[in-house]
Amino acid sequence: MSAQVQEIPDISTTHDLDARRVQFGPHMARVAGLESTRLAIGCPLAAATAAEIHEIEELVLAAGQETGELLFRLVPSLDQDKGLRREVLALRRETKRESPRIDESVINRIAVAGADHNTLRALHAWNSLATKAKSLRERFSDEVHSEVQQANEVLQRLRADEGFLTAVADSSPSFAANPGDRTLSPGRRDTRTVLSYASRAARKTSPFGRLTTVSLAGAGASKQQAEAAVVSQSYVHAWLWVLARDEETSALFQFELLDTGGFDPVAEAVSIPELITHGDIVWKTSSRASLRGFAEVWNALQAHGNRWDLPPLLAAIGGSDPFATFMRFLEAGILYPVAPWDYKEPNAWRVLADLVEDNAPQSRAAGEIAELSERISLYLASSGSSRGTLKTDLAAHAEQLLARRGVPEDRRRFQIYLDVAETAVDTTLPGATSKSLESFGAELAARIQQRASYPLLVARFVETYGVSGKCSEAWRWLVEAAHDQGFCAQLQALHHRAGDGAARLGPSMPLPNTAVVFQTSEDPYAALIINQSHAGTGSVMARFAHVLDGSDGQLKQWASVLAHGGSAVEFVPSFEVNGLQSVSKGSLRRLVRPDDFPMKSALDEVTMTSMVIRHDVETDSLVFYAPDGETIVPLYMGIVPSHLLSGVDRLLATIADPWLLPRPGDAPFSRLEDQQRVVARPRKDLDGVVLSRAHWSVPLGELPTLSGTDEELVRNWTVWRRNQGIPSEVFVRFVRSTQSFSPADRKPIWVDLTSAHALSALCTALPKDALGVRLTEALPTGASLESQGDRAVEHLLFMTFAK
Structure with a gap:
């Protein structure tokens, strides 16, 4: 490829387009881990x-x-x-x-x-x-x-490839441990497994260990390290509580009294953090409860300090069995172990393991944790099928350790997050791309609106404190609003709706922002293809900060731009217990809430209880002030979409994300456009920028044969798709009678409609409650990827817009 390349302008560059300036921010890339030519399974x-x-x-x-x-x-x-x-x-x-x-x-x-x-x-x-x-x-x-035989061999070569099997082992260790040696013909279960991971590694660029690597965009961008592995925070948190309850190790920790956030524990209900689980997901929420009989004890201890070492704490508790009383306080939620790591620590497991090894080497826990750490090291150093065996045994052993300690099944799931930085692929952009992005940014800028939920929140504040009113108890106001179920239902209903009035930028409101996810192609009619967009605060990049050298500095600079003169602080709900949220935290100053689980203190924190909120009349917005008068601009830096948050998290997300921008790309859930016939929608583009790929909504009854011989599948689907004008390579989403939030159900499946292997896998994967499918053209095409270097590259560019 000899196309001219040009760097995206740095974040100091602005462009006067329409009434707003489009400003580019950090630029990262996600690179497919497998060359597209290694997925030649078509006929x-x-x-x-x-x-x-x-x-x-x-x-x-x-x-x-x-x-x-x-x-x-x-x-x-x-x-x-x-x-x-x-x-x-x-x-x-x-x-x-x-x-x-x-x-x-x-x-x-x-x-x-x-x-x-x-x-x-x-x-x-x-x-x-x-x-x-x-x-x-x-x-x-x-x-x-002949071509099915060739495809068999393609998949069998992948199965025998140690690098590919190493990548698969991180997600499907049982398969990697026993990949088998049978012919990978269409219809076999092991065929579908290999094909699933191969298509993900070659044609989809969602981050996934070695199957998709990440990079700071630009030729020769430096990397801090090639690989980083982190034990899921939910597992580490479970061990923290096990050790805090163990008489052999509890003295290693400090303990903190419940922070009531200014509420009177005797006369008022206070917010108490609690864990909830849904499948493999662990999340922290808060409920309001009275301390009842514990209020007097809480007051007595609070008079001597909030954070305690265990010996003086037990002495203060007193009685015939102070440790038993201490355990009751832990169970009641008026005492919490202080995590020995600080907020920005990327490897909490290592900190916890070192603490136990150095200070309680003879304890039962020290032996268990040392063995587990050794198993983790062996697993991370392994490759191929042995990696699958080690991962299977590691997970079983890790979960069994917590089971023996009485930890419930839904809180002992062991997982390791593995991220790999790309070092071999040039991720600079073709020269024309910058202009296309400017045009696209201008189109977004012209359509920015304020969410209808934000003025609703402002109106509630004004109702309580008056126009230009001030609240010196920010936490109290948020908690009381968050527990008004009717108000929260209204807030949620308005999250995706635009407000009626003109959008004005308040001092504590971030600039409108987005992170545009796109790919490039040598096709002049599809030179830039928009895949989707994310929140533009930087969380998607912060997720990989531990492997992207220099990303922290870029994120801080970007947050400063978004804060437009204020001080940016981040909040990441459930970072203490949720692995996905935990890995995205730590790039900015932390906004500390009373219902956060306690951890080692840092100097650059802003506490919610110390902040003041004021109504700014000129912009009709809420302004947050630190004790020194500094204007605070909260930024949500979590990975979980903000519209899924609830309670105080929802209110903070409304403040941190008050803007409504167009969302290009496919919707996360598909629907049938007609129950009886195929509906084709053409590609939507703007000056060479593909805003939406061509797609086809197909009822189940309009699909060709869903079973048959290899010849029948290839022939019937070929004739059908050609009659419909459907290309040979598509991404498929199932339309179901019941909406599923499982990533496996929501993520599109890459399918080569000329491949007996892919067609057989597609027909097998069709859910029982399927109403039909949505087929979307695969862009860039395989031919385009081959001409560009054969590795699919997805770019992620941050943008903001200012009047």
Whole structure:
């Protein structure tokens, strides 16, 4: 590829477009871990022949209709030769078939019997077409057999590839441990497994360990390290509480009294953090409860300090069995162990393991944790099928350790987050891309609106404190609003709606922002393809800060831009217990809430209880002030989408994300546009920028065969898709009668519609409650990827917009 390249302008560059300036921010890339050519599983020759067969069979039928009519006229003249008459009638029946059985000796006898020239001409033309069709069908059968064999070998080479198997082991260790050696023919379960991971690694760029790597964009961007692995925070948190309750190790920790956030524990209900689980997801929420009989104890301890070492704490508790009383306080939620790591620590497990090893080496826990850490190291150093075996054993052992300690099953799930930085692929952009992005940014800028939920929140504040009013108890106001169920329901309903008035930028409101996710192509009509957009605060990049050297500095600079003169602080709900949230925290100053689980203190924190909120009349917005008068601009830096948050988290997200921007790309959930017919939607583009790929909404009953031989699948789907104008490579989403939030159900599946392997896998994956499918053209195409370097690259560029 010899295209001119040009760096995206740095974050100091602005562009005057329409009424707003479009400003570019950090730029990162996600790089497919597998070359697209290594996924050559299609049957292109067979598909081309299938199309030829379909065309010629239509000609056979048309010729057969003419021939049948001529034979019908011939029959009365054959009354004297009843044998030939029967043969002609049988031949006439064959004229209605796509693949007729034609006996040429009958045609010869018809000629001898004196058939007219037109009849003989039609017979010979029909026979010639039918013979050609038969030859094509034989060729098609050979091509399918040959190309399926080649695809078998492609998948088998991948299965035997140690690097690929190493990547698969991190997600599907049981398969990697026993990949087998059988032929990976269409329809087999192990075939589907290999194909699933191969297509993800070659054509999809969602972050996934070695299957998709990450990079700071630009040629030669430096990397801090090639790989980083982190034990999931939910597992570490479970161990923290196990150790805090263990008499052998509890003295290693400090303990903190419940922070009531200014509420009177005697007279008022206070916010108490609690864990909830949904499947493998652990989340922290808060409920309001009275301390009841513990209020007096809480007050007595609070008088001597908030954070305690264990010996003086037990002395203050007193009684015949102070440790038992201490345990009751832990269970009641008025005491919490202080995590020995600080907020920005990326590897909490290592900190916890070192603490126990250094200070309680003879304890039972020290031996368990040391062995587990050794197993983790062995697993991370391994490769191939042995990595799968080690991962399977590691997870089982890790979860068994917590099971023996009485930790509930839904809180002992062991997982490791593995991220890999790309070092080999140039992620600079073609020269024309910058201008295309400017045009696209201008289009977004013209459509920015304020969420209707934000003025609703402001109105509630004004109702309580008046116009230009001030609240010196920010936490109290947020908690009371968050526990007004009717108000929260209203807030949620308005999250995706635009407000009525003109959007004004308040001092504590971040600039409108987005992170545009796109790919490039050498196709001039699809030079830049928008995949989707994320929140533009930087959380998607912060997720990989521990492997992207220099990203922290870029994120701080970007946050300063978004804060437009204020001080940016981040909040990441449930970072203490949720692995996905935990890995994105730590790039900015932390906004500390009373219901956060306590941890080692840092100097650059802003506490919610110390902040003041004021209503700014000029912008009709809420302004947050630190004790020193500094204007605070909260930024949500979590990975979980903000609209899924609840309670105080929802209110803070409304303040931190008050803008409504267009969302390009596919919707996360698909629906049928018509229950009875296929609906095709063309590609939407703007000056070479593809805003939405072409797609087809297909009811289940309109799909071709969902089972059959390899030949039947390839032929039927080829004819069907060509009739519908559908390309050979698509991404497929299922439309279901019940909405599923599982990533496996929401993520599109890459399918080569000429491949017997891919078609068989697609038909098998179709859910029982499927109503149909949505097929979306695959852009960039495989040919485009090959010309660009053969590794799919997805760019993520941050943008902001200011008047």
